Each structure stands twice: as structure tokens, then as C-alpha cells.
Amino acid sequence: MAxxxxxxxxxxxFHELGESMFLPHLxxxxxxxxxxxxxxxxxxxxxxxxxxxxxxGFVKHEESIDRSAIRILKERTGLDAIFxxxxxxxxxxxxxxxxxxxxxxISKRFVTVGYYALVEYSKxxxxxxxLSSACVWWDVQSIPDLIYDHKQIVxxxxxxxxLSLNDxxxxxxxxxxxxxxxxxxxxxxxxxxxxxxxxxxxKRMLSLDILIKLNERxxxxxxxxxxxxxxxxxxxxxAMKQGLNQSW
Amino acid sequence: MAxxxxxxxxxxxFHELGESMFLPHLxxxxxxxxxxxxxxxxxxxxxxxxxxxxxxGFVKHEESIDRSAIRILKERTGLDAIFxxxxxxxxxxxxxxxxxxxxxxISKRFVTVGYYALVEYSKxxxxxxxLSSACVWWDVQSIPDLIYDHKQIVxxxxxxxxLSLNDxxxxxxxxxxxxxxxxxxxxxxxxxxxxxxxxxxxKRMLSLDILIKLNERxxxxxxxxxxxxxxxxxxxxxAMKQGLNQSW
DNA sequence: GGTTCAATGTGTATAGGATACACAATAATA
DNA sequence: TATTATTGTGTATCCTATACACATTGAACC
Numbered sequence: 136m137a138x139x140x141x142x143x144x145x146x147x148x149f150h151e152l153g154e155s156m157f158l159p160h161l162x163x164x165x166x167x168x169x170x171x172x173x174x175x176x177x178x179x180x181x182x183x184x185x186x187x188x189x190x191x192g193f194v195k196h197e198e199s200i201d202r203s204a205i206r207i208l209k210e211r212t213g214l215d216a217i218f219x220x221x222x223x224x225x226x227x228x229x230x231x232x233x234x235x236x237x238x239x240x241i242s243k244r245f246v247t248v249g250y251y252a253l254v255e256y257s258k259x260x261x262x263x264x265x266l267s268s269a270c271v272w273w274d275v276q277s278i279p280d281l282i283y284d285h286k287q288i289v290x291x292x293x294x295x296x297x298l299s300l301n302d303x304x305x306x307x308x309x310x311x312x313x314x315x316x317x318x319x320x321x322x323x324x325x326x327x328x329x330x331x332x333x334x335x336x337x338k339r340m341l342s343l344d345i346l347i348k349l350n351e352r353x354x355x356x357x358x359x360x361x362x363x364x365x366x367x368x369x370x371x372x373x374a375m376k377q378g379l380n381q382s383w
Numbered sequence: 384m385a386x387x388x389x390x391x392x393x394x395x396x397f398h399e400l401g402e403s404m405f406l407p408h409l410x411x412x413x414x415x416x417x418x419x420x421x422x423x424x425x426x427x428x429x430x431x432x433x434x435x436x437x438x439x440g441f442v443k444h445e446e447s448i449d450r451s452a453i454r455i456l457k458e459r460t461g462l463d464a465i466f467x468x469x470x471x472x473x474x475x476x477x478x479x480x481x482x483x484x485x486x487x488x489i490s491k492r493f494v495t496v497g498y499y500a501l502v503e504y505s506k507x508x509x510x511x512x513x514l515s516s517a518c519v520w521w522d523v524q525s526i527p528d529l530i531y532d533h534k535q536i537v538x539x540x541x542x543x544x545x546l547s548l549n550d551x552x553x554x555x556x557x558x559x560x561x562x563x564x565x566x567x568x569x570x571x572x573x574x575x576x577x578x579x580x581x582x583x584x585x586k587r588m589l590s591l592d593i594l595i596k597l598n599e600r601x602x603x604x605x606x607x608x609x610x611x612x613x614x615x616x617x618x619x620x621x622a623m624k625q626g627l628n629q630s631w
Numbered sequence: 632g633g634t635t636c637a638a639t640g641t642g643t644a645t646a647g648g649a650t651a652c653a654c655a656a657t658a659a660t661a
Numbered sequence: 662t663a664t665t666a667t668t669g670t671g672t673a674t675c676c677t678a679t680a681c682a683c684a685t686t687g688a689a690c691c
Contacts, residue, residue, distance in 0.1 A: 160406045161494060200474030200494060224472045224496050226448030246409060246448060246496075248472050301549075301630050317639075327631055334641080335679060342677090352687095358638035359686040380630055382549050383575055565668075582670080583650060590648085600658095606667035607657040 154240040157193035162247040163203045164191035164285065165219075166292035167212065169256035169272060170309040175325045176272040177289060178211060178261060179281070183268045184235075188282045189289070190270070191247065204250040211270060213260050218253040218308040222295040223288075225249060230284040251292040253308035275325075297326055301380045304345060307366045315353050315361040316340070343379065345371045402488040405441035410495040411451045412439035412533070413467075414540035415460065417504035418557045422522050423573045425537060426459060426509060427529070429517040432483075436530045437537070438518070439495065452498040459518060461508050466501040466556040470543040471536075473497060478532040499540040501556035523573075545574055549628045552593060555614045563601050563609040564588070591627065593619045 166189060167178040179187050192207040194200055201221070209215050226246040236242040261270035273279065278289060299305065305326065306319050320336050340346060347367045352360035414437060415426040427435050440455040442448055449469070457463050474494040484490040509518040521527065526537060547553065553574065554567050568584050588594060595615045600608035 158408045158492070158494070161408060194474065194494070196492070197476050199476055200472065203474075221472060224448065224469060226442065226451075226496065228445050228447055244406070244444070246406070246442070248474065248494075297631075301628075315639095323631075331631075332679075332681090333639085334681085337640090339678085354687080356638080357688055358636080359640080359688090361639055380549075382628055382630075383571075383579075563668095580650075580652090581668085582652085585669090587649085602658075604667080605659055606665080607659090607669080609668055 153193060157195055159240060160243060160245055161194050161200075162191055162245045163194060163200060163207060164189045164247050164249050164288055165204060165207055165211075166249065166251040166289050167208065168251060168253050168275075168292075168296065168309065169259060170322050170325070171256040171272065173321045173325065175275045175322075176256065177275055177278065178259070179271065179273050179278070180211075180263060180267040181269040181271075182266060182282075186282050187279050189285045190264075200248050204248075208250075208252055210264065211262055212252075212254060213262065214254055214258060219250055220252075221248060221250050223249045223291055225284060225288060227284070232283060234283070247288075249288050249292060251296060253296075253305060255309065255311055257311060293326075300326060302378045303375070304340075304343065304366075304371070304379065307371060313349065313351075313363045313365050315363055317361055319364070343374065345374050401441060405443055407488060408491060408493055409442050409448075410439055410493045411442060411448060411455060412437045412495050412497055412536055413452060413455055413459075414497065414499040414537050415456065416499060416501050416523075416540075416544065416557065417507060417520060418570050418573070419504040419520070421569045421573065422524065423570075424504065424520040425523055425526065426507070427519065427521050427526070428459075428511060428515040429519075430514060430530075431516045434530045435527050435533075437533045438512075448496050452496075452500075456498075456500055456502075458512065459510055460500075460502055461510065462502055462506060467498055468500075469496060469498050471497045471539055473532060473536060475532070480531060482531070495536075497536050497540060499544060501544075501553060503557065503559055505559060541574075545576075548574060550626050551623070552588075552591065552614075552619070552627065555619060561597065561599075561611045561613050563611055565609055567612070591622065593622050 169176040169178065178190060180190050181187050190207060190211045192203060192210075194203045198206075201219075204219055204221070205215065208217065208219060224246060225248075228244055230247075231245060234242065256272070261272070263270040275289075275293060278286065280286070281289070296305065300323065306314065306322055309322060310318060316337050317333070319340065320331060320333050323336065324331055345367050346364045349363040349365060351363045353363055354360045417424040417426065426438060428438050429435050438455060438459045440451060440458075442451045446454075449467075452467055452469070453463065456465065456467060472494060473496075476492055478495075479493060482490065504520070509520070511518040523537075523541060526534065528534070529537070544553070548571065554562065554570055557570060558566060564585050565581070567588065568579060568581050571584065572579055593615055594612045597611040597613060599611045601611055602608045
């Protein structure tokens with residue numbers, strides 16, 4: 136991976152630079168989901184003075200908000216071809232309760248556009264930004280206190296992800312290219328927060344006709360070796376266009 | 384209805400006033416849906432110099448974006464307790480192709496938050512704003528050219544509405560309090576853009592257990608008088624909380 | 632090497648909802 | 662009063678979702 140180049144010139148303080156580079160009052164925050172060892176993770180940043188927050192950033196004057204989100208994601212994860220979707224814009228004037236910045240551009244009110252991303256855990260090499268001391272995965276079950284309304288942003292992202300299962304087979308973005316049926320099952324169970332019958336789950340998944348069963352098994356586990364599967368990209372894309380679960 | 388009070392002092396030109404009152408670079412646009420005589424309508428404004436656009440406005444410094452949308456809707460329709468939902472934020476730097484304003488605040492790039500509203504057609508008395516000569520309902524099937532990306536905004540709103548049918552019985556907001564089953568059917572058919580079997584439709588609607596069949600019929604039509612129904616608010620709210628169509 | 636254990640692979644029986652379609656009833660019109 | 666188009670209501674069938682059973686197998690333990 137190429138060495139990440141800082142966005143900032145470093146000569147002038149952050150709150151001055153922002154003013155000339157970015158749109159005022161507008162930010163982008165990303166809820167980046169990964170899946171590892173049977174649990175759903177979110178990538179969080181820790182500021183140098185302690186509190187945790189979502190990876191986020193600002194919108195350049197000539198940049199689309201989608202592009203901003205892509206850029207932010209690239210900076211934190213090193214990935215660029217990933218699933219990224221805007222899900223809500225947060226515009227309460229009190230949303231940034233407890234803001235520390237007291238002067239300049241950054242001390243003002245910000246409306247933030249929330250995106251959620253689905254990334255393959257193993258391909259991510261978390262990168263803190265220059266304001267942060269850490270960038271690490273947290274289990275969604277045990278997220279620490281977050282600044283501002285970021286906890287609500289995560290909650291809404293998670294809910295959106297949950298709902299999207301109905302028309303979007305999420306595994307394609309969160310799992311490695313080869314995966315087993317139990318792994319896919321585990322993913323769905325953690326996102327939904329409930330157990331599913333593995334036999335009926337398998338039937339339903341296969342009936343979507345977007346999976347290819349490989350002639351390999353995943354060995355090394357303590358028990359019977361499960362078959363590996365991969366997504367059939369063509370059929371997957373076709374299914375996505377139509378929507379999986381059009382109940383009307 | 385109380386006479387609408389203008390938002391603006393009228394002494395200074397619009398593009399100067401905005402700067403002090405509103406957040407820069409940020410706007411709100413509303414896609415207001417109504418249903419009348421068997422077809423789905425959208426409320427559009429016509430500028431004094433010709434082109435059509437969505438009703439929209441800006442965000443006051445101490446106002447949430449939701450509040451802005453509510454205010455805009457109130458100004459154009461006179462309604463305040465209505466279904467209003469944010470559905471997408473549009474942030475392409477080129478989205479305002481052909482902008483006429485050449486100076487000041489309003490000539491700058493704007494990111495706009497899109498809301499869609501569902502209102503009862505008969506209760507709306509469309510009000511143009513001071514920049515507009517007309518505020519009228521248009522059939523969604525035959526919308527005129529709109530400025531900027533407003534046509535795409537309408538398209539996405541319509542699509543969102545369509546998808547929301549799965550977990551949200553839209554009739555509650557778009558129809559008068561008493562309505563017939565054929566009217567509800569017609570509404571669904573126009574939103575979906577396809578015919579439905581009226582008998583199966585009725586069974587499905589009744590099975591949701593949110594409708595109350597009244598002991599009245601709607602007379603005046605040329606044929607057999609259909610029964611009137613109304614929503615059971617309590618059961619409706621309860622069903623909304625759970626989600627209607629939780630397929631997982 | 633044989634046994635045990637826990638997980639996977641595969642099948643079947645049943646219930647319930649979705650779909651297709653049939654026929655009687657009725658309000659206005661001629 | 663007959664006609665017509667629409668509404669009210671029911672049924673038969675298909676398909677999917679769900680519940681559950683049993684054989685298979687890789688690793689670990691003796």
C-alpha cells in the first residue's frame with residue numbers, strides 16, 4: 136500500500152486551514168463495518184486527548200459528498216473499491232454537545248452526512264489521522280462512549296444495515312471471496328442479533344441463486360470440514376438490479 | 384387558515400439577507416406528494432421568470448434541518464402535522480447546472496437535503512413564495528422540466544416511496560380519513576405503476592389488521608356503492624413500531 | 632486404531648400465506 | 662325494468678417458510 140499523504144500542510148493550525156479548503160458547517164462521518172471471528176466490528180478513532188469518535192472529515196469546495204466519503208475511507212482503511220452508502224444526514228443544532236474547539240471555523244455548528252461502509256476485515260490496515268492516536272476495530276456489542284451524537288449515528292447505521300438485508304445480500308462485501316455457509320450464517324446472525332436455523336438459512340441463501348458451491352472444503356476447524364462458496368458476480372449484480380425481496 | 388407571514392423583511396435583497404439568517408451552502412428541498420382523482424401528484428413552484436422547481440428553502444442558524452423542512456412545508460401547504468421524511472442528501476458540486484444567481488451568498492454551491500412528504504390533497508392550499516408566480520400540483524406522470532437536479536430528486540423520492548410500501552401503509556397519510564378499498568387500491572397501483580388483483584389486495588390489507596370497516600358506503604359513483612374504511616390509529620401505530628414486513 | 636464429540640450435509644413433512652379465478656350483489660343509467 | 666360496470670365475498674391451488682430428523686465427517690482423546 137502506498138504511504139498515505141497527509142491532507143494538511145501542517146504549517147497553519149487546523150482550524151484556519153479548514154476555512155479555505157472546505158465547505159463550512161458540513162462534515163461527513165463514516166460507520167465502517169467489518170466482520171471478524173464471528174462478530175461485527177466498527178472502526179473507531181481515538182483523539183489524542185482521549186475520547187472516541189467516528190472517522191470523518193470535511194467536504195472540499197469542488198468535491199462531491201460521495202467523493203469526500205470515499206476519500207475519508209481510503210485514508211483510514213487503505214481501501215477504495217468498497218461498498219459505501221449514504222444513509223442519513225444529521226442536522227440538529229445541538230448534536231455536537233461538549234465540543235472542545237472554541238475558535239474559528241471548526242467551532243461552528245456542523246451538519247454531518249452519514250455513510251456506512253462494508254469492508255473485508257482482513258484487507259484493512261487502520262490508519263489514525265493526525266488528530267488521533269488510535270484507529271481500531273471495536274465489537275459493535277461493546278462500543279465505548281463516543282463524542283457528540285456519534286453513538287446514535289452508529290445505531291442508525293446498524294439499523295439501516297439490518298433492514299438492507301432484505302434486499303441486499305451483505306456477505307458479498309463483508310466476507311472474503313471464499314467463505315463457508317456457517318460463516319455467512321454467523322454474519323447474518325450477528326447483524327440481526329438473533330439465531331437462525333442453519334438448514335433453512337442455507338436453503339434460502341441457495342435459492343437466491345447467487346452463490347457458487349466450490350469443490351473445496353475449509354479444513355483446520357475442529358469438526359467436519361464445511362464447503363467453501365463464493366458469490367456469482369454476474370448473477371449477484373443481476374439480482375441487485377431487480378431487488379431481492381420485492382414484496383409488491 | 385392564518386395568513387402566511389413572509390420570512391423576509393423585504394427591505395434588503397434576498398441574496399444579502401440569506402447570509403446572515405441561514406447556514407451557507409446548505410438547503411432543503413421537499414417532494415410533496417398528494418393523491419387526487421386516481422393519480423399521484425407532486426407540488427411544484429414556478430419561478431417568476433419561468434422554470435419550475437421543488438419547494439425548498441434554507442436552514443436557519445439555530446434550526447435543525449428537520450425543522451427547516453417542516454417550516455417549508457407549512458409555508459407551501461399550510462399543513463403542519465404531516466408525514467415528512469428525509470430520504471437523501473444531494474451533494475454533487477455540479478448539481479445546480481444553469482444557476483442564474485451571479486453574486487453573493489446564493490450564487491455559491493449548495494448541498495441539499497431531500498425530504499418527501501405525504502399530504503392529504505384536499506387539505507392543501509398551495510402558496511407560492513415571493514420568488515414564485517405559481518405553486519400547483521402536477522401529475523407525477525407528466526412533470527415539466529425542472530431546474531438543477533430536481534427531476535432526479537423527485538425520481539429518487541418516488542422510488543423511496545415505492546420501497547417504503549413494504550413496511551409502511553402509505554394510505555394513512557395520503558387519503559382522507561374515510562376512504563374506500565378501491566381508492567386505496569388505486570393509490571397503491573399508481574405508486575407502484577402496476578395493476579394489482581383487487582381481491583387479493585383487499586385480503587392483504589385487511590390481514591394487516593389496521594383498518595376498520597365502517598357501516599357506511601360511498602354513494603354517488605355510477606355503480607355498486609363501496610364500503611368506507613378508516614385506519615385504526617392504535618393498531619396502525621403499533622404495527623409501525625414493529626415494521627410490517629420483517630422478512631428476517 | 633477405535634471411540635467420542637461437535638459440527639456439517641441433506642432431506643422431509645407441515646402450515647400458512649400468496650395467487651388465480653368464480654360468482655353473486657348492487658347503484659346508477661337508459 | 663333491464664343493462665352495465667363495479668363491488669363483495671369465497672375457494673382451490675401453489676409455493677415458500679418453518680420445524681425437525683438423521684446420516685456424515687474431521688479432529689481429539691484414549
